[in-house]
Amino acid sequence: MSIEEKDKQTEENVTNPAKADQQAEMEEIPETSPWKDAFRQLRKNRFALAGLIIIVIFLLIGLFSPWLTSYGYDDQVLANRLQPPSAEHWLGTDDVGRDIFTRIAYGARISLQVGFFAVVGALVFGTILGIVAGYFGRWVDMLISRIFDILLAFPSILLAIAIVAIIGASLQNALIAIAIINIPIFGRLVRSKVISLREEEYIMAAKAQGMKNGRIILHHILPNSLAPIIVQATLGFGTAILDAAALGFLGLGAQPPTPEWGEMLASSRDFIQLAPWTLIAPGLCIMLVVLGFNLIGDGLRDALDPKMKH
Amino acid sequence: MPKETLLELENLHTHFLTDNGEIPAVNGVSLSLHKGEIVGIVGESGCGKSVTSLSVMQLVPNPPGKIVSGNIHFKDENIVKASQKRMKQIRGNEIGMIFQEPMTSLNPLFTIGNQIIEAIRFHRKISKKEAKQESIDLLKLVGIPRADEVIDEYPHQLSGGMRQRVMIAMSVSCDPDILIADEPTTALDVTIQAQILDIMRDLNQERETAILLITHDLGVVAELCERVIVMYAGQVVEEGNVREILKDPQHPYTKGLIRSLPKLHGDEQTLYSIPGTVPNPGLKKTGCQFAPRCEFAFDRCFNEEPELYNLGDKRTSRCFLYDKKEGDAAEHAESTLGS
Numbered sequence: 001m002s003i004e005e006k007d008k009q010t011e012e013n014v015t016n017p018a019k020a021d022q023q024a025e026m027e028e029i030p031e032t033s034p035w036k037d038a039f040r041q042l043r044k045n046r047f048a049l050a051g052l053i054i055i056v057i058f059l060l061i062g063l064f065s066p067w068l069t070s071y072g073y074d075d076q077v078l079a080n081r082l083q084p085p086s087a088e089h090w091l092g093t094d095d096v097g098r099d100i101f102t103r104i105a106y107g108a109r110i111s112l113q114v115g116f117f118a119v120v121g122a123l124v125f126g127t128i129l130g131i132v133a134g135y136f137g138r139w140v141d142m143l144i145s146r147i148f149d150i151l152l153a154f155p156s157i158l159l160a161i162a163i164v165a166i167i168g169a170s171l172q173n174a175l176i177a178i179a180i181i182n183i184p185i186f187g188r189l190v191r192s193k194v195i196s197l198r199e200e201e202y203i204m205a206a207k208a209q210g211m212k213n214g215r216i217i218l219h220h221i222l223p224n225s226l227a228p229i230i231v232q233a234t235l236g237f238g239t240a241i242l243d244a245a246a247l248g249f250l251g252l253g254a255q256p257p258t259p260e261w262g263e264m265l266a267s268s269r270d271f272i273q274l275a276p277w278t279l280i281a282p283g284l285c286i287m288l289v290v291l292g293f294n295l296i297g298d299g300l301r302d303a304l305d306p307k308m309k310h
Numbered sequence: 311m312p313k314e315t316l317l318e319l320e321n322l323h324t325h326f327l328t329d330n331g332e333i334p335a336v337n338g339v340s341l342s343l344h345k346g347e348i349v350g351i352v353g354e355s356g357c358g359k360s361v362t363s364l365s366v367m368q369l370v371p372n373p374p375g376k377i378v379s380g381n382i383h384f385k386d387e388n389i390v391k392a393s394q395k396r397m398k399q400i401r402g403n404e405i406g407m408i409f410q411e412p413m414t415s416l417n418p419l420f421t422i423g424n425q426i427i428e429a430i431r432f433h434r435k436i437s438k439k440e441a442k443q444e445s446i447d448l449l450k451l452v453g454i455p456r457a458d459e460v461i462d463e464y465p466h467q468l469s470g471g472m473r474q475r476v477m478i479a480m481s482v483s484c485d486p487d488i489l490i491a492d493e494p495t496t497a498l499d500v501t502i503q504a505q506i507l508d509i510m511r512d513l514n515q516e517r518e519t520a521i522l523l524i525t526h527d528l529g530v531v532a533e534l535c536e537r538v539i540v541m542y543a544g545q546v547v548e549e550g551n552v553r554e555i556l557k558d559p560q561h562p563y564t565k566g567l568i569r570s571l572p573k574l575h576g577d578e579q580t581l582y583s584i585p586g587t588v589p590n591p592g593l594k595k596t597g598c599q600f601a602p603r604c605e606f607a608f609d610r611c612f613n614e615e616p617e618l619y620n621l622g623d624k625r626t627s628r629c630f631l632y633d634k635k636e637g638d639a640a641e642h643a644e645s646t647l648g649s
Binding site for chain 1 (some may be wrong): 367369373397398399400401402403406407408409410411414415416417418419420428429432433477480481
C-alpha cells in the first residue's frame with residue numbers, strides 16, 4: 001500500500017468511523033501474493049534464518065574487511081611466523097607471518113564473488129538453454145540435452161580442472177570453469193520445469209489469444225519457473241564456493257598471494273600438526289558459508305513449495 | 311434468413327502420428343457457423359470434438375498432431391494455409407477461445423488486471439489506462455461484482471466460476487467474431503454453470519458473437535444452442551436443430567445418448583447406457599464406426615461406410631437407415647423404437 005493511499009485512508013477513517021472499523025478488520029488479513037507467502041514462510045524457518053545470518057555476517061566481513069583489521073592481507077612479518085591465536089592476531093599467523101583473520105576477511109570477498117558470478121553465469125546460460133530446449137522441443141531439445149548429458153558425464157571437478165588446464169590457471173578462469181560445469185545443472189532443471197509448464201492451460205490460453213512465443217516465454221514460462229531456479233541458485237552458491245576452494249587448493253584457481261580460502265588451505269597443509277589454526281580457520285569458513293547457503297536453499301525450497309505450506 | 315457464413319470446415323482430417331501409426335482423431339468433419347449463431351458440438355470423450363476446435367485455431371500440438379487434409383474457411387480465407395503470423399492475428403482478435411479448466415487457465419503469478427490488459431494491448435494499440443478501464447468494463451460485463459477490486463487480485467483469490475468469467479472477459483476483450491468454448495462449464499457446479507451460460511447468451515445477443523460450444527452435456531446444448539452437431543469417432547453423425555434432435559433423434563447413436571439421460575419423471579431403476587465403448591481410433595475398421603454398438607446394425611453397416619444422408623430441413627444423419635434403398639430396415643428400426 002502506497003503512502004498516498006494510506007493518507008487517503010486515514011482521512012476517510014476520520015470522516016467515516018464505520019468504514020474505519022471495516023478497514024481495520026480487513027487489514028488483519030495479510031496481503032497475499034505467492035512471493036510474499038514464501039517470504040513469510042521463510043522467516044518462520046529457523047534453520048533458513050540461521051543460514052541467512054551466517055551469510056550476512058560473511059558479507060559484512062567481506063565488505064568492511066579494510067576497516068576490520070589494521071594489517072594488509074599480504075603483510076609478511078617473518079618474525080611472527082606461525083603464531084597461535086592471540087589478541088594481536090585473532091586467528092594466528094601463517095608460515096610467512098601474515099595475519100590469518102585479515103586474509104580470511106579479504107578471502108570472504110573473493111569467495112562470495114566467485115560464488116555470485118559463477119552462479120549468475122551458470123544461471124543465465126543454463127536458463128536460456130533450458131527454456132529453448134524445453135519450449136521448442138524436437139531437435140533443439142535433442143541437441144541441447146545431449147550436450148548437457150556429455151557435460152554431466154564427467155565428474156564436475158575433473159571437468160573444471162580440464163577447462164582450467166586449457167584456458168590457464170587463474171581465479172577468473174576458475175570462475176569461468178565453475179560456471180560452465182554448473183550450466184547443465186540449471187539447464188536440466190529449467191528444461192523439465194518448462195516441459196511441464198508448456199502443457200498448462202494458461203499457456204494454451206495465451207496461444208489462443210495469439211501471443212507470440214517470445215512473449216509467452218517472458219511473461220508466462222519464465223516467471224513460473226523462477227522458484228526452482230532460485231532454490232538451485234542458492235544451493236549452487238555453496239557448491240561454487242566449494243569448487244573454487246578445491247581448484248584453489250589444487251593450485252588451479254587463485255594464485256598466491258591472493259587470500260583465497262582454498263589456496264590458504266593448500267599453502268598451509270604442511271603445518272597441520274605444527275600450527276593447526278592455519279587450516280582450521282579457512283576450512284571452517286568454507287564449511288560455514290556452504291552450510292549457510294544450503295540452509296537458505298533448503299528453506300527456500302520448502303517456502304516456495306505450495307504443498308509444504310500446511 | 312440466410313446469414314453470412316463465418317466459419318466453414320470442409321472435410322477436415324486431423325491425425326496424430328504416434329508410434330503405433332497414424333491415428334485419425336478428426337476424420338472428415340464438415341460444419342459451418344454463421345454470424346451470430348450458437349452451434350453445439352456434442353459427443354463422448356475422445357470423439358474428436360476438442361481436436362476439431364483446436365484445429366480451427368491451429369493449436370493442435372504438433373508433433374504429434376497434424377491437419378492432414380481439408381479446408382477451414384474463416385470469412386473469405388482458407389486458414390489451413392495461413393501463415394503463423396496471420397494465425398496469431400486471428401487468434402484472440404477474431405476468434406477467441408475459452409477452455410475447460412478455469413483453475414489453470416490463468417497464470418498464477420499475475421493479477422487478473424495484468425492478464426486482461428495484456429490481452430487487450432496485445433492486439434490493439436491503446437494506452438494502459440484505457441485498457442484498464444476497458445478491463446473493468448469487461449469484468450462488469452461478465453457479471454463480476456466489485457470489478458475494480460478484482461482487477462488487482464490474483465487468480466488464487468477467485469473461485470472457479472469467477473475465473474471462468476475472467477477467461478470469458480479475456481477472450482472477448484478484442485470483440486472476436488467467433489468464440490470457441492471448449493467445455494466451458496464442465497469443471498463448474500450446476501448453479502455457476504447456468505450463470506456462465508447466461509453470460510455467453512448475453513454476449514451472443516449483445517455483440518453478435520458466434521459461439522461454437524463444445525460439450526458432452528446435452529443439457530447445456532439444449533439451454534444455449536440453436537443448432538447441434540453430434541460427433542462420434544471423429545465424424546459428424548448427425549446435425550440439425552436442437553429442439554428437433556432432442557425430440558426426435560435420427561441416428562442410433564444420438565438416440566442412445568438421449569436415452570441415457572436421467573429423466574426427471576420416471577421410475578427407471580438403472581440408467582440406460584449404450585453398450586460397448588468408443589472404438590480405439592488406432593484400429594482401422596470398415597463400415598460404420600458405430601455399428602458394433604448399434605442395436606439396429608445389419609450386414610451392410612459392417613461392410614460399407616455410410617454417408618451423411620440429408621433428411622431435409624437442414625438435418626443430416628450418417629446412417630444407412632436413412633438411405634432410400636434401405637426402406638425395410640428403416641421401418642424395422644422405427645417399429646423397434648416405437649415398442
